[in-house]
């Protein structure tokens with residue numbers, strides 16, 4: 001079955017607080033988004049990539065980032081949306097209604113997904129129609145109420161933290177996004193939209209290296225992982 005990747009890189013990176021959008025910041029001399037795209041271009045299961053990015057950045061991406069990539073003809077650009085969900089939706093429109101394979105949605109700012117994780121989640125997507133990488137919650141979880149006071153401690157039993165890639169049959173993902181738009185639902189990930197349709201989503205155990213670079217602390221953490229991902 002064909003696999004298309006949707007890489008979302010349309011965000012503003014407000015929590016990073018940098019002058020440059022975080023997806024273009026360099027890690028070990030290589031822009032984060034380039035690192036992420038290289039992971040997918042190197043994956044034999046993925047035959048094309050739709051990159052959702054701010055339309056104003058298209059010419060920068062083409063002139064400054066594409067030359068750092070192999071086989072850049074496999075990447076098509078789509079305009080980013082106001083929210084992450086809108087970026088995925090726009091990428092699905094760009095992919096077109098005739099695509100019948102699997103879609104692997106991934107954050108442009110998760111450069112440390114390993115080839116093995118990518119393979120395992122794609123295989124699970126192929127087998128079950130919907131699968132995501134996730135890691136079991138590994139700290140004690142508190143519900144915090146008013147005045148930053150603890151209102152309760154949650155059981156960690158059965159709680160996982162969702163990562164990307166999230167892999168779905170394309171028709172399923174498209175239907176989930178259409179339904180969410182009709183109902184005015186905004187999810188922080190794609191699996192939540194598929195879950196709302198009552199479709200089971202499999203969880204594939206990921207690794208804690210597959211961080212989403214969100215705040216300046218994550219850049220320090222990412223520097224520690226660089227020896228494992230030299231390119």
Ligand SMILES: Nc1ccn([C@@H]2O[C@H](COP(=O)(O)OP(=O)(O)OP(=O)(O)O)[C@@H](O)[C@H]2O)c(=O)n1
Nearest residue numbers: 008009010011012013014015082083084087108
């Ligand atoms: N309108 C948006 C918002 C987010 N994203 C992408 O979704 C991924 C995960 O989102 P997040 O870490 O929240 O990125 P930002 O929205 O850029 O960050 P912030 O919320 O701090 O502004 C990122 O690769 C980001 O570029 C996107 O494609 N389109």
Ligand SMILES: C[C@](O)(CO)[C@H](O)COP(=O)(O)O
Nearest residue numbers: 107162163164188189190212
């Ligand atoms: C999709 C995601 O990466 C799963 O963890 C995440 O939900 C998106 O990030 P955000 O920080 O919630 O925007």
